[in-house]
Every structure is written in structure tokens, then in C-alpha cells.
Amino acid sequence: MKLLDVTNLNAWYGPNQVLFDLNFDLKVGGITTILGANGAGKTTTLRAVCQAVQTTGSITFIDKRIDGKATEDIVRVGIAHVPDGRGTFTALTVEENLKLGAYTRKDRHEVQVDLERMYSRFPRLKERFRQQAGTLSGGEQQMLAISRALMLRPRLLLLDEPSFGLAPLIVKEIFEIMRQINQEDQVSMLLVEQNAALALNLADHAYLLETGKVVLSGPAADIKADESIRRVYLGY
């Protein structure tokens, strides 16, 4: 069953078209990755799903059209976004950041339960729950961003370059946690990454983007195994 189905998606920044007739879909419970070089349109694809850019084409989430909704309402159907640059509320405390993730939820008691779960998954956030979020290290802020998104109890998590600017060891830790979240909480993920090797290890399906068009797609294992694709498109 398809969780997200995108057909003929175009996107613009002002007069400049960035995405051209994109088609992709996402299975329930799966992790799909979108790979590509700088400027290929990876971040824009995520922003298009959230309707934070101007788009045409259809985006269907659990059999309902979501294109044309306001960004604030995309969250309400169960799509959480860990944006480019992490989107931390730097002036607020760690705990306030987490609570904001659950802003649209009404089940106050369950939110408290989830807060505790985030703290047990990321003990470092618990140590700092009263601290101004802007003072956290890059890795901690990435963990905070992921936890904030999970506080929504989303069906789908959009992740924009969670490895960006982080030390390899931290990246490994974060990707391991993402795998756990996917398996234990049944959260599907759409992952955008520049680090192709890392993404292909985590994902089960991959799309390759070049200047706003899908040039290749297939199971992550196949792409990883194909040396020519790796050389030409992924550079490793």
C-alpha cells in the first residue's frame, strides 16, 4: 500500500522552476531516500510535499490529496518535517521545543508519555531540558529536531540531510536511532541526503535526482550494488 504518491510534481521559487514532472511514491513503513548533487532539488522536493513552495501536480497521502493545503495543515494529516538547518527554536528551551512538536495534538497525557520516551531515547536531551536550545551542539540539535518531529506521532517523517555538518561518529549514532524509530514506531521516512553511502544503507528504496528530474530509481540494494551508477552519479 502506498503511503505517499506524488505524480507530475513541479515546483517553483518565484519565476524559477526547480522540479520538473517528478513522480515517486513511498510504501507504508518504508524508508525512501532521494539522492543527488547540490542544487538537484532534494530539499525543494521535501518543501513541496509540505507545500512550503509553489507547486503543481498531485500529492496524495493515504488516499487523500494534500497539495493545495497550507503548510500548517500538512502537519495535521501526520507528516512531520525535520527541515534543512534543523529548524531549532534557538531562544526556547529544549523542553519547549519538544512540546511545540506536539502542538497540534490534543491528548495532553500521551504527549507527556512521549516526552519521557524522547528523553529515554536521547538521554542527552534530558540532561539539558531547561537549557536554551541554541546552546546545544550540532549533534544534539539534530537529535532535538528529530525528537521534535516525532512528538507529532507522525505517519511520515521527512528528513532533510540529518548528517549535515556532523562528526562521523554522531552521524552513525543518529542513523542507528533512525533505523530503530522506523522499526519500533512504524514511522515511514523520506530521507534526503548528500551522503549516498549512508542513505543507501538505511533506505529500502532510492530515487536519484538531477536538475529537478528523476533520472533513476530502484531498490536501494540494487543501486548500491551497481558500480557504474555509483561512479557516475554518487561519486564514491
Next chain:
Amino acid sequence: MDSFLLQVTAGLANGGIYAAVGLALVMIHQATHHINFAQGEMATFSTFIAWAMIQAGVPYWLAFVATMVVSFVAGLLIQRIFLKPVEKAPILTNVIVFVGLLVIFNAFAGWIFEHTIKSFPSPFPVEGMFLAQYFSGHQIGSISVTLVVLLSVFCFFRFTPLGLAMRAAAFNPESARLVGIRVSWMLALGWGMAALIGAVAGMMIAPIVFLDPNMMAGILLYGFAAALLGGIDNPWGAVVGGVILGVLENILGAYVIGSDLKLTMALVLIVTILIFRPYGLFGKPIFSRV
């Protein structure tokens, strides 16, 4: 000694009003990161509405509450009608709108209610409830009302999900949208609340300075100074700043600079703070790591 204490207590009462105006400015600043230059004029207009109701025979406290409600709704509508269209425009465009609102409200107040100076009733007894030789009833009353307003605002921002959402929307609108906060409505709410606080300040100061369309012009300046002194994003700071300013103004006015230079002092203070301590006495500089 006695006259000195009288200066201090009168300063405390005035300070309470400056604090309330400062608080209204901080409110809008927290919600939008803008300073609303029309804040004073809006407050004056609200006070005129209260005056008209009281003239028509409405009991004071009923008129007080009704004015608060009307001001809140008006603030909300002003944001929806005049500021929403320029939400994404550069800050200067917003400033022009603020100045426009200032002139509009001032002119309308003069046109509808005329420029003659009017006396505005105080709901508090003339005799103070305690320390009667130092505080008048109105001084104690207006200080208490200001404190109640401040406490409600503080609790709202600190302890309610909506207050948190408003702060989030102000700090990082982009991210706020991604967690589902309706940012534009948060701004409107901020405007409504600021208009309400301004109205309260207007109704508290009017018995002291009398009501006319330019009533708040000077007081707004003190409000600015109070908000800046305390730290523009710190509601407590605005109040402490207001009280310090009120007392300082009275003492300096009585013993050092004379009453002509009182307002100048507020301006000097604004400039000095902006140069040496732009985040005020209690505001905290925001740190962020990349």
C-alpha cells in the same frame, strides 16, 4: 524627607502606567518583532470609548471590561486588515503602516470626540487604603491593576500552549509553520492583547493627565524607554523598567533637572541603552551555535 517620599510614591504610580505601556510594546514585539508606534494612539482611542460609555451611564467596571473586549477585537482586526497584507514586506513598510495608524487614530479621536480636554473618572477612592499620607487611592489602584495585567500576561506566555506557540511563531515563523502553528493568527492575537493592555494603561493614566487625543504621546515615549530599559523581550523587565523610570523621572524632575526636561530624560535614556546595553537590564542576549 516627606516631600521626597511623596515624589517616590507618585513616581511609583506613574511608573506603573509606563510599565503597562512598555508591556504592550513588549507584547507586540514578542509576537512580531516590531515596535508599534501607534500603540499610544490606539490606547487613547480605547480610553475615549470607555469615556463615552461612562458618559452614557454605563457603570465604571462594566465600561472597563467592555473597553478591554472592544480593544482586543479591534487590535485583532487591525492586524488582519492593515498588517496582514504587508506581513512579508520589508520592515520599513510595516513602520509606515504603524505611522499611518498613528495618524488615523489620532485624527479620528479628535474628529469624533473633539480636542477639548476631558476629565476621566477613577474607580478608586480618593483616600488611600493604607499609607494614606503617601499614596492616593488611585495610585494604589492603578499599581494593582498593572500588576494583575502583568501577572496574567506572564502566566499566559509561560504556562499555556498558546503562549508558547506565540513565542515560537515570533522567533522562528518558518519552523512554527512546520509544527502546525498558524503563524499569521498568532500575530493577530498578539495585536489584540497589546491593544487590550494599552487600553488598560490608557484608562489608568487618564484620571491623572486628563483625556485628549494626544494624551499618550509623551507616555508612549516613557513606555519605549521602560521596555528598552528592562529588555525589549522581557515582560518583567518592562515593568521594572517602567517603575524605575517613573521614580527616577519624579526625583530628577523635582531636585535636579526641573520638570521641563523630564521627557528629554526618557529620550537620553533610550539612546544610552541602545548604545551600551541594547538587550536592556534583564533581557538576555540570545546565543546560537551553528
